[in-house]
Amino acid sequence: MPESLFDRLAVGQTAPIVTEPVTLVIFGGVGDLAHRKLLPALYNLHLDGLLPPRFAAVGVGRKVLSDESYRDFAKDGVTEFSRRPFDGAAWQRFAEMLFFVNASIEEGGTLAPLGARLDIIEHDRGLPGNRIYYLAVPPSLFVPTVKQLAATGLVAPPSTSSRRQEPVTTETNAPPFPRLIVEKPIGRDLASACAINDAIAEVFSERQIYRIDHYLGKETVQNILVLRFANSIFEPLFNQKYIDHVQITVAEEEGVGTRAGYYEQAGALRDMVQNHLLQLLALVTMEPPYSLDADVIRDEKLEVLRSLQPIDRTAVVKQVVRAQYAAGYEIGAAVPGYRDEPGVAKDSRTETFVALKAFIDNWRWAGVPFFLRTGKRLPKRASEISIHLKEVPPILFNRTPPGSLDPNVLSIRIQPDEGFALTISSKVPGPRVRIYPVKMDFRYSSTFGATSPEAYERLLLDVMAGDATLFMRRDAVETAWRWVMPILEAWSEQADAPLPTYAAGEWGPIEAERLIEPTGRQWRQP
Ligand code: BG6
Numbered sequence: 001m002p003e004s005l006f007d008r009l010a011v012g013q014t015a016p017i018v019t020e021p022v023t024l025v026i027f028g029g030v031g032d033l034a035h036r037k038l039l040p041a042l043y044n045l046h047l048d049g050l051l052p053p054r055f056a057a058v059g060v061g062r063k064v065l066s067d068e069s070y071r072d073f074a075k076d077g078v079t080e081f082s083r084r085p086f087d088g089a090a091w092q093r094f095a096e097m098l099f100f101v102n103a104s105i106e107e108g109g110t111l112a113p114l115g116a117r118l119d120i121i122e123h124d125r126g127l128p129g130n131r132i133y134y135l136a137v138p139p140s141l142f143v144p145t146v147k148q149l150a151a152t153g154l155v156a157p158p159s160t161s162s163r164r165q166e167p168v169t170t171e172t173n174a175p176p177f178p179r180l181i182v183e184k185p186i187g188r189d190l191a192s193a194c195a196i197n198d199a200i201a202e203v204f205s206e207r208q209i210y211r212i213d214h215y216l217g218k219e220t221v222q223n224i225l226v227l228r229f230a231n232s233i234f235e236p237l238f239n240q241k242y243i244d245h246v247q248i249t250v251a252e253e254e255g256v257g258t259r260a261g262y263y264e265q266a267g268a269l270r271d272m273v274q275n276h277l278l279q280l281l282a283l284v285t286m287e288p289p290y291s292l293d294a295d296v297i298r299d300e301k302l303e304v305l306r307s308l309q310p311i312d313r314t315a316v317v318k319q320v321v322r323a324q325y326a327a328g329y330e331i332g333a334a335v336p337g338y339r340d341e342p343g344v345a346k347d348s349r350t351e352t353f354v355a356l357k358a359f360i361d362n363w364r365w366a367g368v369p370f371f372l373r374t375g376k377r378l379p380k381r382a383s384e385i386s387i388h389l390k391e392v393p394p395i396l397f398n399r400t401p402p403g404s405l406d407p408n409v410l411s412i413r414i415q416p417d418e419g420f421a422l423t424i425s426s427k428v429p430g431p432r433v434r435i436y437p438v439k440m441d442f443r444y445s446s447t448f449g450a451t452s453p454e455a456y457e458r459l460l461l462d463v464m465a466g467d468a469t470l471f472m473r474r475d476a477v478e479t480a481w482r483w484v485m486p487i488l489e490a491w492s493e494q495a496d497a498p499l500p501t502y503a504a505g506e507w508g509p510i511e512a513e514r515l516i517e518p519t520g521r522q523w524r525q526p
Contacts, residue, residue, distance in 0.1 A: 029059020217455030328504030
């Protein structure tokens with residue numbers, strides 16, 4: 001079995017060592033994702049010496065480009081978006097591993113030219129045909145691309161394929177493997193997600209499919225399990241006896257930018273809550289897994305998703321707030337409202353902000369509210385999970401007035417300024433007993449110095465290593481959709497209901513305050 005990420009961490013290794021040769025085929029090779037994230041991530045893996053000794057990345061797209069022009073395209077992306085500066089000598093060696101193939105599956109196109117070119121590249125570079133197909137294309141092309149892979153014989157269907165099984169060892173004489181990476185969004189509701197998963201399953205077995213939720217690749221998100229299960233101080237407290245409530249905030253400063261075409265069809269619930277926020281929730285609340293095996297961890301996360309108390313349509317109005325940003329300010333500069341962004345309909349009802357109150361119906365978490373919130377054009381980019389402990393009883397110190405002490409809060413800062421902090425009550429020096437909340441603060445940057453790898457570096461490496469721990473299994477994706485469906489349905493039934501707004505640069509609409517304040521709590525500003 002491939003070693004899992006956390007197995008490696010347990011013995012102090014930070015990155016998988018991939019020895020098997022790999023051919024990475026990027027559909028959408030000249031797209032935004034490849035330019036901004038994938039090619040820079042591969043370049044950084046190369047700088048760290050983490051790419052397999054024999055490796056090729058082959059971009060596929062509708063454009064007609066030579067390998068040389070593709071390398072120029074990649075160089076632009078690396079120069080602008082790489083975590084580390086461009087290095088001419090390192091670049092030269094990296095560029096030799098990049099290729100481009102013009103192929104399109106739209107309008108009756110075929111992947112036959114791709115197959116022929118891959119054979120040549122692999123032959124020339126001594127690659128045995130371990131292929132990872134990355135679907136960095138619009139979701140409408142997921143199924144047609146996978147079908148074409150099967151139709152052109154690049155991948156044989158699971159039932160008949162001799163290449164179907166993943167190698168169980170990392171020996172180089174293992175049969176070549178095909179793997180598939182799928183980007184979110186997987187569908188825009190439960191039915192479409194199931195349809196995509198069904199179609200993909202006709203060509204790839206579940207073990208060969210790596211569904212990306214890039215939040216799981218973030219260093220701080222991986223640290224949640226370490227924080228919980230490599231320390232004995234926190235885990236005994238993580239339950240309804242000691243925790244008052246939990247907040248998860250994923251705030252973005254930017255607006256919709258150039259992505260209106262996608263975002264108009266998605267909105268914050270589909271774009272962020274169904275995946276990133278529910279995954280964070282699952283990691284913070286899951287039971288301790290009995291081993292570090294990828295599927296054991298994913299089983300425990302799934303249990304959380306299954307235990308989420310359904311928010312039925314009638315409860316949506318009480319438990320979920322949606323809103324859209326209006327014109328406002330970002331760092332002092334005037335910015336337009338969502339409806340005035342390029343590509344957005346003037347009467348758009350797409351939500352750019354969601355806040356909701358959720359409960360987990362299991363013994364550990366019964367009755368503990370989880371407040372989730374995400375939005376674009378909020379005052380700053382900040383993602384944080386805060387765990388608010390219960391108040392001390394008003395007996396010794398919390399008496400005058402009752403509740404005067406700030407309860408302890410453990411905050412896990414996902415980004416930026418990665419780290420975590422614990423607030424604790426302490427006596428202010430002096431003759432009188434005055435109590436003040438002080439902070440124990442850990443910052444990655446000051447403790448570990450170097451910048452953390454980008455999520456895509458970790459995720460690409462894990463796919464090459466065959467480690468699925470940080471990827472979404474089909475059942476998790478569908479369970480998450482099942483939970484958000486009543487919210488989507490209630491909203492589509494309330495097509496005439498007023499849609500709250502918030503000025504760009506504010507922390508969401510007043511309705512979000514009204515969601516939390518009647519419970520005697522308030523949003524924590526990260
Ligand atoms: C993506 C969403 O999944 O995550 C985007 O589609 C969002 O809308 C992005 O901006 C946020 O990711 P990060 O890593 O910048 O927090």
